[in-house]
Amino acid sequence: MSYIEAKEKYALLGVDTDKAIEILKTVPISLHCWQGDDVIGFDNDGGLTGGIQTTGNYIGRARTPDELMSDMDKVISLTPGKLKLNLHASYAIFDGDFADRNKLEPKHFTKWVQFAKERNMGIDFNPTFFSHSMVKDNLTLSSPDETVRQFWVEHGKCCLKIAEYFANETGIPCVMNIWIPDGYKDVPADRFGPRERFKKSLDEILSISYDKSKVFVCLESKVFGIGMESYTVGSAEFCMNYVANKGITPLMDNGHYHPTEMVSDKISSMLLFNNKIALHITRGVRWDSDHVVILDDETKEIAKEIVRADALDRVFIATDYFDASINRISAWVTGIRSVQKALLYAMLEPSKAMKEMQNSNDLHRLWSCTRSLKQCPSVMYGKNI
Secondary structure (H helix, E strand, C coil): CCCCHHHHHHHHHHHHHHHHHHCCCCCCCEEHHHCCCCCCCCCCCCCCCCCCEEEEECCCCCCCCHHHHHHHHHHHHHCCCCEHHHHEHCCCCCCCCCCCHHHHCCHHHHHHHHHHHCCCCCCCEECCCCCEEEEECCCCCCCCHHHHHHHHHHHHHHHHHHHHHHHHHCCCCEEEEEECEEECCCCCCCCCHHHHHHHHCCCCCCCHHHHHHHEEEEECCCEEECEECCECCCCCCHHHHHHHHHHHEEECCCCCCCCCCHHHHHHHHHHCCCCCEEEEECCCCCCCCCCCCCHHHHHHHHHHHHHHHCCCCCCCEEEECCCCCCCHHHHHHHHHHHHHHHHHHHCCHHHHHHHHHHHHCCCCHHHHHHHHHCCCCCCCCCCCC
């Protein structure tokens, strides 16, 4: 079916496909750098730690900043729409002036800023609380060792300054996301203490001044990690309460909950109590396995909830996965385009009419409508989408 035919069919439903496509082009999706090199980064020769696991040995892993940037350029060339760059602190670029994570400065990211500005991209940022010798007994910001805890507090402060540098240089707000892997493999004797120390550490990081119109600090929870199956310090309840108390931004990764929990179901509630929310979109297979995002039901439902709430300007969208078993560029492109397609599908819903059916309790008609929409023609082709 041609685009013109599809456009006419959607018009009968009261949907303007041209308008939907133009809106989609303005929605930024944050391109995560770590798919290209299997989350290794450039500041550490050790293995990947923190309950994170990358499997596979497909050829072509980026080994240098230039290789990673080149691969990202290929992704950009194959991906329509608006993109941001999403960096971890471990991707600092050193030109003979190595600095440990508690000493990082904006100058260690100037090449990334140049890369982003030349491509009209903003930059999002993540402190890296894993894959480092100062991760002691699987603990960072919640460590009872004050030397360890202070090291990571200083890292967080450094990253906050770097995030503001990114926003100032690109002219685009920076989302800075804090996630820690801290936890225990077996049932701990003290659940309260580590969370109390984590709260203290976050308070200390956020004590430094920063422009809240330019930097959106997020806090990301997780249900468990490899080696931390029984207890995670940064649980959903901890993170949700801390965000509400401090007025920062919640970040939900749809791989970081129990398998029966759906992030799509949480979005409306979070939007009612937060001006902004952030998402890391992934695909968990049986656990937080960071599979490449596809156009599956949950990705579609996440997109629908954003669009139905008219919240495209209130949700920071990023992809987050790493698959080393397949071509990494293909993985990047497939995931980002899947998110874009899900958003477009959501925009093509006659949502106003569907809400009226629900409010009038015409539930059989609503049910029939949702089934019929699954058979509607695609408008992905012929419009460079």
